[in-house]
Amino acid sequence: xxxxxxxxxxxxxxxxxxxxxxxxxxxxxxxxxxxxxxxxxxxxxxxxxxxxxxxxxxxxxxxxxxxxxxxxxxxxxxxxxxxxxxxxxxxxxxxxxxxxxxxxxxxxxxxxxxxxxxxxxxxxxxxxxxxxxxxxxxxxxxxxxxxxxxxxxxxxxxxxxxxxxxxx
Amino acid sequence: xxxxxxxxxxxxxxxxxxxxxxxxxxxxxxxxxxxxxxxxxxxxxxxxxxxxxxxxxxxxxxxxxxxxxxxxxxxxxxxxxxxxxxxxxxxxxxxxxxxxxxxxxxxxxxxxxxxxxxxxxxxxxxxxxxxxxxxxxxxxxxxxxxxxxxxxxxxxxxxxxxxxxxxx
Numbered sequence: 339x340x341x342x343x344x345x346x347x348x349x350x351x352x353x354x355x356x357x358x359x360x361x362x363x364x365x366x367x368x369x370x371x372x373x374x375x376x377x378x379x380x381x382x383x384x385x386x387x388x389x390x391x392x393x394x395x396x397x398x399x400x401x402x403x404x405x406x407x408x409x410x411x412x413x414x415x416x417x418x419x420x421x422x423x424x425x426x427x428x429x430x431x432x433x434x435x436x437x438x439x440x441x442x443x444x445x446x447x448x449x450x451x452x453x454x455x456x457x458x459x460x461x462x463x464x465x466x467x468x469x470x471x472x473x474x475x476x477x478x479x480x481x482x483x484x485x486x487x488x489x490x491x492x493x494x495x496x497x498x499x500x501x502x503x504x505x506x
Numbered sequence: 507x508x509x510x511x512x513x514x515x516x517x518x519x520x521x522x523x524x525x526x527x528x529x530x531x532x533x534x535x536x537x538x539x540x541x542x543x544x545x546x547x548x549x550x551x552x553x554x555x556x557x558x559x560x561x562x563x564x565x566x567x568x569x570x571x572x573x574x575x576x577x578x579x580x581x582x583x584x585x586x587x588x589x590x591x592x593x594x595x596x597x598x599x600x601x602x603x604x605x606x607x608x609x610x611x612x613x614x615x616x617x618x619x620x621x622x623x624x625x626x627x628x629x630x631x632x633x634x635x636x637x638x639x640x641x642x643x644x645x646x647x648x649x650x651x652x653x654x655x656x657x658x659x660x661x662x663x664x665x666x667x668x669x670x671x672x673x674x
Contacts, residue, residue: 358532360531363528363535364531366535367531367535367538374538374541374542374545377546378545380545381549384552384556387556388555388559391556392563395560396563396564397660399567400571400614400615401662403567403572404571404611404615404655407575408655408663411604411607411611412652414582414600414603415604417600418604421597428600429586432585432589436582439579440579442575443572448569484580487572495573
């Protein structure tokens, strides 16, 4: 394989027939053809290796992303297990789990977005409703109906928002 | 690029000089060398393309795995939002979210394992404690301390278990 990567030799082997003799030229054709075939075989192997590598990396990435959620699930179950003893404590526990889940998404590269009062931006916002808000400039996000996750280019979903109507 | 994939022509072009003339042989050397160089260039491009493809697929897989959790988080927040009105309802809601989270892991390829009463298996179990259980054969899983996720070969984590001691 490495032989195929070597640049073409520019000189004929020493002690061989004169380089312009037909027999020497035929040898040279054979040599270059062999290297060409080797390069084609390397190309084919490289394609197969790439397909395997993509599959392995996909699998590894799925495992990494899934494993990040195990502590969230563990804490959720812990909150449930303690709920019998003190029903009020579950609220505190579940709020902490929610924060942890938001943090997992941020660490995977998808920070939460739920900003209110910003101008509507079609790249980040999905309009769920239009509302009369006389005090607000038209096209302002007045409420978040569903938080969004991720930034431009790697967005899991846009923020679902209520937007102020143009004033009449 | 496709030209490099074509098998080496076995015949000389019609109407050219006799194929064993030095000039024809030199032309042939030049042609095969050009194809060899093209194959090497293709190989190089294929390597670069593969690295890009791996990165894209990794990113896409992370997004898929993360997006699967959004409904879980949404339902968790819904349960919290309703907790004020009816503190008891949060337990039902959070139990449903827990089941949903377990289901997400299963659909990502990591089914939950928390079987009790099975023989200890070092490939699937992580012994957290050894307990006296006179009624059980030694080496039996008598309690699950921490559920495991995934099967052999794609395990996120083993089941944390309490195992019965050899009887004395």
